[in-house]
Amino acid sequence: MRLSQKARLLSAILVPMVALAACSGGGNGGGSGGGAAGDEQVNLTVWSWDGTVAQAVPGFQAANPNIKVKVVNAGSSTDEYEALDNAIQAGSGVPDLAMFEYFAVPYFAIPGKLADLAGFGVENFKKDYVQAAWNDVTVNGKVYALPSDYGPSAMFYNTATLKKAGVDKPPATWDEYYEDAKKIRALGGDHYIAQDTGDLFFLLSLIWQAGGHPFTVNGTKVHIDFTDAGTTKAVAFWQKMLDEGLLNTKITGWSDDWNRALNEGTLATQTMGGWLTSTLPERAPKSAGDFRVAPMPQWKQGDKVGAENGGSSFGIPAAAEHKDAAFKFLEYFTHGGGLSARVDAGAFVPNTSVLESDAFQGKANKYFGDQKVGAVLAEASETVGSGWQYPPFFEWARSIYGDIASPLYTTGKGSLAEILQQWKQRCVQYGNEQGFEVD
Template identity: 80%
Template sequence: MRSRKKARSLSAALGLMLVLGACSSGAADGGNNQVKLTVWSWDDTVARAVPGFEAANPNIKIKVVNAGSSYDEYTALDNAIQAGSGVPDLAMFEYFAVPYFAIPGKLEDLVEFGAKNLKKDYIDASWNDVTVDGKVYALPSDYGPSVMFYNEATLRKAGVKEPPATWDEYYNDAKKVRALGGDYYIAQDTGDLFFLLSLIWQAGGRPFKVDGNKVHIDFTEPGTTRAVAFWQKMLDQNLLNTKVTAWSDDWNRTLNDGTLASQIMGGWLTSSLPQRAPKAAGDFRVAPMPQWHRGDEVGAENGGSSFGVPAAAAHKDAAFKFLKYFTHGGGLAKRVDAGAFVPNTSVLASTDSQSKVNKYFGDQKVGPVLAKASKSVASDWQYPPFFEWARSTYGDLVSQFYTTGKGSLAEILAQWRQRMIKYGNEQGFKVD
């Protein structure tokens, strides 16, 4: 959860959002002059693409800098834009942050560089994530389709032979796991916003609708209320561990000892779960997210990121050239080999992805499950452009609910909506 101090700092940065104009791009690239690009990234795999790119483009040198992840990088970028100096040539953005920088003109429209020609090479949902008002402001670099990581040994101990294919089965299986007693639960939750949104996303809810600077927020539509009511039932019946927080030592312990039977998260967890739960090697498997109706193949997203060219970047042509190289071209294989999970259709359909077995996951072929989950993500989801502020505010609200047990998720969402409406209008948006 982000602190209130950070939320206030971000509020100040956002307050300037709609009045800042884009800076000039600087000198044109080309000729024999050496170009030095600065890339801001917290994704370590990006650096793997640098040697190959520099070898093919000796007049371009790349410096990859970790300017902090998520909020820290966005704040640093805002500060650099305001100062008129220190703006990187490429920067990393979680998908929800793209509108935050794109709408006020802080990101370059990549259509003029030919980005639209790449659309066919990415899954639809990831392309939607980098498109704002019909313009392309970034290229997808990694992806997090929601899938279910489950401990097969624990489920069998509870009398569950197959992972739940529907949410009704998930509910019934949760009761069987809980019947084991002690700390056995089918899952944990202490207010994970991205999980709740992925549940809403899959159920057909679309609480955010953005059109330019107009934002509509509604948590009462049928898909949203169905998802929220289901998760509220799981909480009310004590079928979820609400004491263990994800990414904590306790979380690692419950994953290791099998008392946490499953976790629904982005596919990127395949790379870090072996380090977090080494004692459970061979027990875990990966399955699609349970469906609302048997036979459906509807997915959702939980995380992922992209790279865009700031409007104030000095070397836009060279920046896009490198961007295309490591997200789409010759540098992509190096990143995939290093563990990046990307939404490129060619990679998802590759022989290696489809046939490779994963020893940690009981020699399961994980690739096909993740590929299918990626392709099933509904592509019309939107985030409000002030979502970074909004998720911090949600954390403040929901923590009280999980701590005291008073109220409901629906009430929390209603309060969150009112705060977003007030804040968004204060920042110059038209929010209702």
């Protein structure tokens, strides 16, 4: 009997899974040319676009003289994933460790391209990570990576701009945010509470915080629905902000115009990952002392619910040659002795041992008016809403979102709800073509 197209495509995913599992030395991910014990020289290759990882290498090599670590920037995100896929397919050039944004972990884990870390005792580390970050590296009940940096959503606000608009405190709820947006817009010119030209990760963090669960993943089955109550509430709110002209839809994030607006104070707030604390001083030096950090505004007064916006992890490819040695370094820089060097270099990590420390929470930040921003971000890390999932093909999905959303921001035609439905249709088609069962 002939296989259906879906069955053939699914087989294309599952066959490599079996093959890679075999070359990984079994489901525990260990015992494949480890080289972590004895005097045998091991050369590890680590792919990372996070510059703080290299800070942990000297200490690790001093403690493990038989293991040499080479950190290679194989390209940010998409470039690295493509290079890794090509190396796996070619059967050569596969690194011993690779960096993955949280949403990319399922893409590599489900078809067996990442080693299951159960054999290394990773469950013992679970208690030292915030729950949401641990969930991010867990796929179908198995851990495939260790969290390395984190992006709890927080609101960065310019006190001078708010004061100029007659707002004496940051908005604690989204209703207050809406009212403050009108006051800031009344200043005229280019004054807005924020900008948006189709920021997918902000929109998803808004949905996440509202309790929306647009993606449900169970193995190779994926359900996509942008009509649940939480998603509908978040989308309707942001649509109102757009419809009433309360957002700058001309400035794209990370552009020179964005930097200029932050410097001049015409953008009053930015709701982004906590990692913005490290880059905002470089982008808006003239606003030093004006910016502060607050939790995301809440949907209901008194609630304490947050979301994520970014974050990364490191996993061991199933085809890696030195898994034992690779895990030894992985543990060292994400959880062990190399963690402090990375934190000192600016890494924002989801380890509770760091987030709950006096050194992190009690340090005053001069740029943010001597505010102890660590305490705010530590709380934001602990209050991330539960149950969020990304589809295993999200890397592709996010790459097409901008083109679908662009007409709304350039012509004003359409709505966010319509954009999400178009995006869903494309995702369903693509996911099924890749052998997943998507509806």
